[in-house]
Amino acid sequence: MKKLLAALSAATVFAAPAIAAPLVREIAPIGSEPGQVLWLGRQALVSRQGTGEILIWDQKNLHALTRLEGCRPSGMIATRDRHFLLACTESPRLLVMNDVGQVVETFPRPEEERGLVRLADQAKLDLTGVTSMARDARGGVYVAVTGSDRPDAGSRGKGRIYYLSPSRSSLTALASNLDYPAGLALSADGKSLFVSEGFSRQIRRFDAQPGVLSNPSVIARIPELYQASASAAEEPWPGALAFNSKGHLYIALSGDGRILVASPEGKRLAMIEMPVPYIQGFSFSRTDRIMYVTGSRSLAATGTGSLYEIRL
Numbered sequence: 001m002k003k004l005l006a007a008l009s010a011a012t013v014f015a016a017p018a019i020a021a022p023l024v025r026e027i028a029p030i031g032s033e034p035g036q037v038l039w040l041g042r043q044a045l046v047s048r049q050g051t052g053e054i055l056i057w058d059q060k061n062l063h064a065l066t067r068l069e070g071c072r073p074s075g076m077i078a079t080r081d082r083h084f085l086l087a088c089t090e091s092p093r094l095l096v097m098n099d100v101g102q103v104v105e106t107f108p109r110p111e112e113e114r115g116l117v118r119l120a121d122q123a124k125l126d127l128t129g130v131t132s133m134a135r136d137a138r139g140g141v142y143v144a145v146t147g148s149d150r151p152d153a154g155s156r157g158k159g160r161i162y163y164l165s166p167s168r169s170s171l172t173a174l175a176s177n178l179d180y181p182a183g184l185a186l187s188a189d190g191k192s193l194f195v196s197e198g199f200s201r202q203i204r205r206f207d208a209q210p211g212v213l214s215n216p217s218v219i220a221r222i223p224e225l226y227q228a229s230a231s232a233a234e235e236p237w238p239g240a241l242a243f244n245s246k247g248h249l250y251i252a253l254s255g256d257g258r259i260l261v262a263s264p265e266g267k268r269l270a271m272i273e274m275p276v277p278y279i280q281g282f283s284f285s286r287t288d289r290i291m292y293v294t295g296s297r298s299l300a301a302t303g304t305g306s307l308y309e310i311r312l
């Protein structure tokens with residue numbers, strides 16, 4: 001049964017304009033191990049990690065697009081050629097897929113197809129644990145890699161950021177020693193890349209030029225912006241990131257089911273409450289008045305999740 005929930009903002013008394021209380025609606029069950037969500041064209045794509053399925057929400061129903069064996073899909077992002085880039089955490093690789101679910105390109109490419117492909121320092125490149133991607137105006141893609149399944153002590157310092165060239169012919173390491181980089185967002189002018197670090201519970205900003213990151217700085221520490229509620233499943237940590245058209249940064253706080261809205265400088269502006277503690281991902285629709293969110297009550301393999309719609 002579909003549920004209609006009014007999720008009132010927990011933080012609207014700030015100098016910046018408050019965000020009106022949004023309406024959060026559960027629109028479809030996903031099943032076990034929900035993954036991320038991506039708005040593409042006129043529909044939302046949803047991944048299921050355990051089954052390898054990519055589902056489509058056509059604004060009426062959720063149905064299967066394709067199933068990828070030996071993939072365990074995670075991050076997704078639209079490409080400039082109307083396809084989408086999908087990360088596999090099992091047999092780590094990146095897949096370019098079309099809108100009917102066909103794989104049209106694989107990276108790294110098979111040995112016999114590489115030709116002029118340049119894999120910078122290939123022996124040290126590792127796509128294990130891709131969580132998020134952000135595309136720049138040229139079509140290049142920043143790729144966040146954790147090197148771990150969860151933000152815990154074992155993930156400290158293993159995270160990296162790579163850059164996939166616009167031609168998808170080279171992958172270059174740009175940053176390392178990150179503490180579980182779980183989300184990426186590029187500012188509208190493309191000059192700043194924001195990274196959420198799950199283990200450190202902070203948001204880091206880099207100066208960004210195509211294929212170059214510099215001047216890292218921490219702009220927000222989650223414990224300084226938000227204290228866990230009494231009903232939190234665990235201490236909240238930052239995951240998915242996204243900017244709206246006003247330049248506000250949306251930050252998923254998994255463990256306590258919140259979406260924090262902040263300025264690019266790290267000032268808290270508002271808070272959206274979700275009906276489940278864990279947020280796997282979110283994506284704005286064709287306008288930023290509607291956001292689609294995947295969430296679940298548990299991170300266990302048996303934990304079921306749903307697709308939610310937020311009207312902002």
